[in-house]
Amino acid sequence: MDEDDSGDRSRSAGHLADPSCPRPADNAACQDSLPFTIRLVDRDTVPALLPATFRSDQGDLKVSSRDVWRCIISELDLDRLSSIHRWLWVAGLPRLPRPLHRQLVLGRDLVITELMDMHLVWAPGRIFLKPVPRFLLEPEFWSDYLACRCPRGQACDHRRLRRRALGFLFSYTALVSHESDFRIALKTDLLPPEVRWPQWRTFVEQIHMRTHDMRANIDRRFYHGELRLSRLNKIYSLYQTPLRAYASSWDSYGAFFRDNFTFLASATVYIAVVLTAMQVGLATKALGGNDAFQSASSVFTVFAILGPLIAASAIVLVFCLMFVSNLAYAVTAKRRRLDRKRNAESP
Numbered sequence: 001m002d003e004d005d006s007g008d009r010s011r012s013a014g015h016l017a018d019p020s021c022p023r024p025a026d027n028a029a030c031q032d033s034l035p036f037t038i039r040l041v042d043r044d045t046v047p048a049l050l051p052a053t054f055r056s057d058q059g060d061l062k063v064s065s066r067d068v069w070r071c072i073i074s075e076l077d078l079d080r081l082s083s084i085h086r087w088l089w090v091a092g093l094p095r096l097p098r099p100l101h102r103q104l105v106l107g108r109d110l111v112i113t114e115l116m117d118m119h120l121v122w123a124p125g126r127i128f129l130k131p132v133p134r135f136l137l138e139p140e141f142w143s144d145y146l147a148c149r150c151p152r153g154q155a156c157d158h159r160r161l162r163r164r165a166l167g168f169l170f171s172y173t174a175l176v177s178h179e180s181d182f183r184i185a186l187k188t189d190l191l192p193p194e195v196r197w198p199q200w201r202t203f204v205e206q207i208h209m210r211t212h213d214m215r216a217n218i219d220r221r222f223y224h225g226e227l228r229l230s231r232l233n234k235i236y237s238l239y240q241t242p243l244r245a246y247a248s249s250w251d252s253y254g255a256f257f258r259d260n261f262t263f264l265a266s267a268t269v270y271i272a273v274v275l276t277a278m279q280v281g282l283a284t285k286a287l288g289g290n291d292a293f294q295s296a297s298s299v300f301t302v303f304a305i306l307g308p309l310i311a312a313s314a315i316v317l318v319f320c321l322m323f324v325s326n327l328a329y330a331v332t333a334k335r336r337r338l339d340r341k342r343n344a345e346s347p
Contacts, residue, residue, distance in 0.1 A: 033147055035166055036206040040137040040195045046144065049135035051075070051114075058340065059333070072145060073157075075133060076164045080117045080236070080246065081221045087235045088224050096174040097225035100181040100190075103127055110188050116164070117221075118247065120171060123229040131190045132172055136165055137203075160219075166211065167218030171225070173204045244325070253319065260315045264308060271304045 041049070050064040054074045064071040081088065097120050103110060109126040113119065119130040135141045146162040176185050182200055185191045191200075211217050233245035250256045278297045281287040288294075 034139050034142050035169070035211055036203055037139055038199060038202050038206060039139060040199050040203060041134050041192050042194065043138070046135055046138065046141050049133070049138055049141070051133075058336065068145075072135075072161065075135075076116055076161050076168070078117050078164055078219060078221050080240075081227075082219075084232075084235050084239055085220055087239065088221070088227065090235060091231040092224040092227040094223050095225050097171055098175075099177045100175050100184040101178065104184070110184070110190070112189065116168065119168065120225060121227045121229050121232065121247070123249070127226065129175070129188075129190055130168070132169070132192070134192055136169060137192065137195075163217060163219040164221075166207075167222030169207060170214060170218055171222055173207060174225070176200065176204075253323070256319065256322070257315070261312075264311050264315070267311070268308050271307065274300065275304055 047065040047068055050068065050071050052064060053061050054064055054071045056062050056070070062070070098106070100110065107125060108122065111126045111128050113128040113130055115128075116130055118128045121128045142162070142165075146158055146165060148156055148158040148162065172190075176182050176191070179197055182191070182197050186193060186195070208214070215223070229247060229249075233247065233249075236246035237244060250259065278293075278300065281293060282297060
């Protein structure tokens with residue numbers, strides 16, 4: 001490594017200094033902790049392997065090379081899933097994700113997402129997959145950025161991010177099992193184009209051989225393979241942010257009304273069929289004189305009148321609450337941005 005590369009790496013390390021975790025003395029001291037040693041991508045400094053930009057917690061656009069550590073945190077962010085981990089068994093079984101060829105057999109489109117917490121989340125006809133970032137395929141990244149010297153059992157950011165990164169790579173060892181899966185991954189840009197099948201086989205072997213207890217070394221999110229989006233939305237709206245889903249399927253209020261009133265219309269048609277059947281039953285001698293059937297018909301008739309009305313009112317009420325919530329969020333976000341602008345302009 002020449003002096004320029006060393007300077008770039010040292011400046012980047014300054015951004016990620018974590019006082020809660022001692023840094024390794026040198027790369028050689030961390031070789032045993034590397035999950036793999038084969039190099040799958042062209043060698044370069046870690047900042048050069050990162051995305052061009054990332055978004056901060058406040059929504060501001062940041063240049064990755066100027067804040068490497070926060071960029072890495074953003075790339076490996078699983079906080080939303082961690083907050084509802086005890087309910088993830090509802091959204092997905094504790095099993096490995098299906099290989100890519102199997103996803104296609106199930107009729108799912110492979111949809112690219114750059115959000116780690118959307119990786120392996122599926123909806124009808126599609127599954128979201130995060131491409132493997134180049135920096136995760138660089139061994140020096142693991143020794144320089146994810147190595148931890150804290151006592152075993154002590155929590156720190158490096159160890160937490162390492163478990164997330166290792167769990168993510170472990171998911172890909174299941175997704176790309178066969179050469180056909182590998183070709184699908186290259187075709188859909190899930191893997192860098194310079195990776196070759198023999199290299200990938202060696203990479204998978206090293207990860208499994210050098211990580212003795214995989215379950216104990218990966219983030220618990222990856223105990224569950226594929227997660228169903230509809231159930232994540234329900235879990236998140238019930239236990240985290242009411243009226244806000246994990247990943248909303250509505251891009252407009254019109255879509256919200258369309259989906260909900262479509263369901264209501266279908267239910268109303270079914271109610272009409274049942275009412276017609278009851279009317280026919282009341283016209284017969286066997287059921288016309290049956291007190292229990294007449295009582296049930298009376299109750300269901302009242303339900304048929306009030307049920308759709310109550311459901312429609314509930315839909316409108318939810319819309320009003322969503323509108324007020326979104327408006328309040330927009331006003332708050334605008335106020336925060338103006339405050340940051342004033343603070344930046346003040347001497």
